[in-house]
Amino acid sequence: MNGGLLKKSTSQLALVAAAGLFAGGMAMPSAKAADLGGDCCADLEERVAELEATTARKGNRKMSLTITGQVHRMIMYWDDGRMARTYYGLDNTNSSSRFSLLGEARVSPAIKMGFEIMLEIEAGGTSSKANQFDEDGKVGTPISGSAAPPGSFNKITDDAYFGDARRVAFWIEHKDIGRMTMGRYEGAGAVNTIDLAGIGQFAAANWVTVNGGMYIRTSNGATGFTPMRWIDILEPAHLASQRTELLRYDTPSLMGFIGSASIAEAGDYWGVMLRYAGEFSGVRIAAGVGYEETRDRLTLATLDPTFSATNAFTGPKPDTTALGLALSLMHVPSGLFVQGHWSQVDYGNGVPTGYYYASTSNTSGAATKRADATFWMIQGGVSKNWFGWGNTMVYGEYAKFNDWGVDAFPGRNFAGTTATAGCPGSNSICTPTIANFDTVNGVFGSEVTGWGIGIGQNIDAAASTIYLAYRNFDADIKCTGATTAQGTCAGASNGIAKSLPTEQINVIIGGAVVKF
Secondary structure, eight states: OHHHHHHHHHHHHHHHHHHHHHHTTOOOOHHHHHOTTTHHHHHHHHHHHHHHHTSTTTBOSSSEEEEEEEEEEEEEEEEOSSOEEEEEEEEOGGGOOEEEEEEEEESSSSEEEEEEEEEEEOOSOBTTTOBTTBSSSOOSSOOTTOOOOTTGGGSTTOOOOOEEEEEEEEEEEETTTEEEEEEEEEOSOSOOOOOSSSOTTTSOSOTHHHHTTSEEEBSSGGGOEEEEEGGGGSOOOOGGGOEEEEEEEEOOOBTTEEEEEEEETTTTEEEEEEEEEEEETTEEEEEEEEEEEEOOBOOOSSOOTTOOSTTSTTSOOOOEEEEEEEEEEEETTTTEEEEEEEEEEEOTTOOOBSSTTOOSOOTTOTTOOBOOEEEEEEEEEEEEOSSSSSOEEEEEEEEEEESTTOBSTTOEEEOSSOOOTTOTTSTTOOOOOOOSOOOEEEEEEEEEEEEEEEEEEEEGGGTEEEEEEEEEEEEEEEEEEOOSSTTSSTTOOTTOOEEEOBOOEEEEEEEEEEEO
16 A cells, blocks of 8 residues: 555656656657656656755765764852852753764775764853853953954853864774774874763763863952862863874774774874773673873964974974773673773973963973873762663762872962963863962962762653762862962962962752753
8 A cells, every 4th residue: 555655656756857847948759758657757766766865864875974963951050169159051061062964885895984074062151161250151361263252152142152073084994904084083092981881971081071160269268269270270081082183093893902093183193092892791891091192382373483492393392191091890780880090191391282281381480391190080880770761870989180280390370360372271261361369379289189979860762861960179289389368378488388278169060961
């Protein structure tokens, strides 16, 4: 019955198409026009099928096209020890709203080619940019590249700031040789947490994505703000995920192992990594190790081939390296899991680079360099389908960040009045011009302790996840510079370091990831 209707419908469509040809003034031989049961209709039916196959929803006749992505929005409550507010409808930068165009075509039984274009949506407020003064985090100096005037994103109808291209790349893959990717993509390198539990969308290793734009408070009363934001002293956890223009190779899986290597920019940024996935006696295992190095200089605001400072065209190149290890375990029958990673960055000769949050000049003098930094975190809990909707994830987490964003002794100065020109190395967060902040000088050491708990619920029928999560951050900042502000490096003198009295920050987020 359905087949008859389909045939009838197709024949009618063919007749309409034939009539259209006549209406357009195209002449056809009379013998063919009268032969409605012959080759005419068969040819038209074939042409209709070809036209249907070339529509955007499917791609062209050779290359398929899939449109996929997600919308991720949340409510964020924060309490910095002196103030507390709730921001509504923010995009969660941890796993941002985005969409992708994916294509794939079979060249031969062993070879495939394809492409990926991933666009990230950053219109309006995002979690990593919000601060105590502005829920959009765009007051003061606007985001680099935006023509919007300062503070304009407080206007409820202002949605001109769209986003950026996370991935724009093509690939070719041989089932026995591996895959080669070229374009804008994540590099191989220092591995971070491999998420077996399914909590990475809202509780990822990248801790700066929720409260990174918040300013660190001192104990100096209601107006006690430092120029330091939490993003300045937290490990970015971007190491092997730093997207740039590159050439990357991934091996086929061999006994659960996949090797990767990439070279980027002008050959000054490269990395390698080895990952493993397997399951034994009901225990799922994922692990990885990676190393990366960059000697890529910063691009100066003024191009001058004769300038010979340490960050100029003719000066020495950076020599920054990063190492990352990761291990994740899950007992499949019970859903119990533990996962985490450790990473380290060595800033070598101290020449600034655009990677690893080391793109500012040595602010404490030519003799200093960015301090080497380490980070580790662990997450554990249970992920199991108890209610039939999808997995329920309940977890706890703990992390330590040591010496991120500070200079080696005698330390880095955080001034309280001027902006960071061009916003280098700030995860797209510009530092606006600020006034009456407590200047903090000689910061040469920092330790941040973070912990959190949370719950998430997958709703498989809607390809969605809802969640509620809490994180606490507590900073111990070592500095030598005494200032006139009460409580800022209080008692520091003669180069003797003191701890900066700071307030903890508490953040609660709740939201949903809806995939399509």
